[in-house]
Amino acid sequence: MRPELQKLFRMEKLPHIWCPGCGHGIITRAIGEAIAESDINLDKTVIVSGIGCSSRAPGYMNFDTLHTLHGRALAFATGVKLANPELNVFVITGDGDATAIGGNHFIHAARRNIDLNVILFNNNIYGMTGGQYSPLTPTGKMASTSPYGNPENNFDIPALAIAAGASYVARGTAFHDKLLIECIKEGIKNKGFSLIEAMSMCPTSYGRRNKMGNAADMLNDLKRIAVNINVAKKLPPEKLEGKFLIGKLHHKPYPEFTQEYDKLILKLQKGAE
Amino acid sequence: MSSLPLDINYKYCKACGICYDLCPKKAVSGDDQGKIVLRNPQLCVKCGICESHCPDYVIFLRR
Numbered sequence: 001m002r003p004e005l006q007k008l009f010r011m012e013k014l015p016h017i018w019c020p021g022c023g024h025g026i027i028t029r030a031i032g033e034a035i036a037e038s039d040i041n042l043d044k045t046v047i048v049s050g051i052g053c054s055s056r057a058p059g060y061m062n063f064d065t066l067h068t069l070h071g072r073a074l075a076f077a078t079g080v081k082l083a084n085p086e087l088n089v090f091v092i093t094g095d096g097d098a099t100a101i102g103g104n105h106f107i108h109a110a111r112r113n114i115d116l117n118v119i120l121f122n123n124n125i126y127g128m129t130g131g132q133y134s135p136l137t138p139t140g141k142m143a144s145t146s147p148y149g150n151p152e153n154n155f156d157i158p159a160l161a162i163a164a165g166a167s168y169v170a171r172g173t174a175f176h177d178k179l180l181i182e183c184i185k186e187g188i189k190n191k192g193f194s195l196i197e198a199m200s201m202c203p204t205s206y207g208r209r210n211k212m213g214n215a216a217d218m219l220n221d222l223k224r225i226a227v228n229i230n231v232a233k234k235l236p237p238e239k240l241e242g243k244f245l246i247g248k249l250h251h252k253p254y255p256e257f258t259q260e261y262d263k264l265i266l267k268l269q270k271g272a273e
Numbered sequence: 274m275s276s277l278p279l280d281i282n283y284k285y286c287k288a289c290g291i292c293y294d295l296c297p298k299k300a301v302s303g304d305d306q307g308k309i310v311l312r313n314p315q316l317c318v319k320c321g322i323c324e325s326h327c328p329d330y331v332i333f334l335r336r
Contacts, residue, residue: 001330014285015329021289025328177325203289216294219326 021215023174023200034184054094054121071101110164131205167192292323
């Protein structure tokens with residue numbers, strides 16, 4: 001690891017616990033790079049996570065970190081941000097953590113447009129607990145709880161976040177790490193709810209069951225399936241079949257929750273005088 | 274030793290094989306356990322794809 005990046009990580013905790021070839025390590029480094037390249041006060045930065053493989057990431061990062069209840073990372077982060085709005089609050093969450101157990105917290109945090117930077121690690125499965133299917137497991141894919149293929153439809157997380165009211169939505173992958181870093185940096189700059197979906201890969205619990213090859217094959221699959229949104233604008237719809245878009249998908253700033261809340265307090269204090 | 278393009282922390286390597294699969298010049302390859310070996314350092318063009326895609330922070334590229 002680069003020496004400049006080492007101060008952002010708890011080097012004594014490494015090597016990390018993730019399986020060989022897990023994409024989470026790549027995305028965690030991308031978060032570190034984005035924070036290093038952004039001009040933010042590291043002593044005023046908090047990283048909150050829930051439960052799951054992804055939520056182990058703050059344990060390796062040298063900030064004030066909170067490892068909270070399953071699905072409740074956004075609820076804790078909302079509390080942290082409201083108690084001290086000058087903090088930069090990051091939320092690292094997984095696909096099951098944010099969209100299944102924490103689904104309601106997710107849509108309501110987006111609806112409030114509270115200034116959180118959410119990085120959602122999407123590996124399409126509950127990796128830690130033994131490969132159960134999650135709301136982001138694609139239809140037809142094998143998991144330990146869907147041995148004949150997943151009959152359900154999966155969420156489109158960016159579409160869900162945009163509909164719920166997030167002001168910045170982007171998607172990157174473990175392969176397109178430079179783009180992911182840029183997306184996270186833009187998310188940090190955005191005053192409001194920023195969601196960055198980071199497509200990861202789980203060779204152990206997802207790849208093996210679905211015969212997707214080794215970690216490098218899964219990484220190359222991400223490269224093959226992902227289409228940059230700027231390229232996709234020029235492509236006919238039939239060429240986008242079975243692909244997903246990456247890059248800045250939505251950016252529409254509007255009043256942020258903690259600022260509006262402070263304004264309300266000020267207004268009521270003036271009224272009481 | 275410091276003239277080598279990559280500084281490799283062999284202790285952390287989990288033998289996932291991403292680095293030598295992505296390496297465009299095949300400067301790195303795997304040993305019998307699948308762990309990273311810098312076999313052809315003269316081929317390395319310092320693109321940094323192995324460094325940025327190593328999930329275990331094994332590789333440091335000397336720029």
